[in-house]
Amino acid sequence: MSVQRELPTDEARDLIALTREVADAELAPRVNADERAERFPREVFSLLGGLGLLGLPFAEDVGGGGQPAAVYLQVVEELAMRWASVALGVSVHTLSATAIDRFGTGDQRARLLPAMVGGQLLGAYCLSEAHAGSDPSALIARAEARPGSGWVADGSKAWVTHGGLADYYTMFLRTSDDARRGISCFHVPADTPGLLAGAPEDKMGMNASHTATMTLDGARLGADALVGEVGQGLPIALAALDSGRLGVSAVAVGLAQSALDHAVAYARERHSFGKPIIEHQGLAFLLADMAAAVESARATYLHAARLSDAGRPYSRQASVAKLLATDAAMRVTTDAVQVFGGAGYTRDFPVERLMREAKVMQIFEGSNQIQRLVIARHLARG
């Protein structure tokens, strides 16, 4: 079923139509096989880049689409309806490029962004470390300045989406022990000597999207690798956090919409006691609750996106959206398996995969406990 969307312009309407056409033709036919084979679809990112779908939030001078967050995120949601790993990849890639876009020098923007936006360069975003997921100020991977010759970096970054596959890594490394200004942001090309990718994690779901630890072993970074100023890393990371949370919210809503669509189609077709199971009230109400959860989660992330587009603070609303959308995705995908009954528990149907994919969304991009913490802090501050 096509989602009814309220879009601000004709071009946004055509953009959604294009996304649906491409996603139906290029993503939907291969998602099951690629997820099972744990195969990352690099060529899909080249295709999306070529069509202009990787640069929607960026300015037109670097090849971007100049689209508001509320439009960009609905494109991400449409992709997630067919393939959550690809939609997540788009969100992470966008995040990795955002640091260059907002804090890079004119030269870095002109040199790097067109290829990032065009899909020739695939990005990854490295903030978490094994002992520092929810608390980025505790990270210890370091970069030491070498006078006149750039930086030498050592340490490990954990849970890197596109780890080992990306062409560049937007990395946050400690450059001093200063509590507030001790972290800096770096652009690290994949072929940097001393940068090593670990084996991909053996995950419960999202298997086409590879996640790995990236290790720096005396890695030599050029002087032009620094993004923003020395010590500006934490503000750069925090600025991206809110938009990243909206990206994950959109992915979760797309995933939940897909589970709902599968469940409704099945419940209209499958008969028991002489009628389609959707006509049994016990099941019908379950489906109604699923629909309500999906639509309220969509409204919530779009509200936060529109605040962002209006230049207003939206940090609390982004956390509310992330919490609500990912919890909704977990519940809706679990209930979708219930609607399918025994069939839903088999890999012959996609809903068990959707349920496995939903779980991680409650964990990454700030666990849902952290989201509650953020929301509560806003409330306490008044």
Add this chain to the structure above:
Amino acid sequence: MKIVVCVKHVPDAQGDRRFTDDHTVDREGVDGLLSELDEYAVEEALTIAEARSASGEDSTVTVLCMGPEGATDAVRKALQMGADAGVHVCDDALAGSDALATSKVLAAALRTLEFDLVLTGMASTDGLMSVVPAMLAQRLGLPQVTLAGKVELDGTTVRIERDGDSATEVIEAPLPALVSVTDQINDPRYPSFKGIMAAKKKPVNTLSLADLGLSPDDVGLSAAWSVVEAVAARPPRQAGQRITDEGDGGTRLVEFLAGAKIV
């Protein structure tokens, strides 16, 4: 090289397609789109024009569409793919037009345009009659070169390949000519976001019947040479034949397949 591509706006085959009381297609109740088979014609036109432009010859692609107001969506999609300009023939009197009337209107519109080549799809995905290209060639006195699986041009002639079951025909005609293309000829491109933005600035000329010097009496349902008397949905598929294996299951399976002339 000036190329005109004739395109049709059709109901989405994925949607719930219905007919109105007069047995014409209900175009209100379902989303419409550029007929998928016409995308191959648009792609071929763009490929030809791009190649010729690259070798220094000024080349343009114009899309021509007859249909109700919503049919501008089909024109816009072709412009987003890369066509340069659109012509949309739109008039209330056109509702219910048959293939003869459609070819008359398209021919009249083509007479107002300059072209070296007219490209069409092999059929529309709703009507599926496949006769408009031939009628159009006849009305315009153009060589009729249909069902091309490959198109080659030099400055003065067009040469196509038409794949049959047992042979491939090679057909050559002088320009200007009308060529219809099959769904085997290319892989139509998606519009890009850049294409979507660029299409907003491209000209679309809307023409009425009066603009083309045609009378409402020549077109529409009342002028149609054929009349749809009744429309019925295809009956639901019958339940299959169940064979219980009593030791002879294999034999009976082969008998069934042989009866259906499959083996």
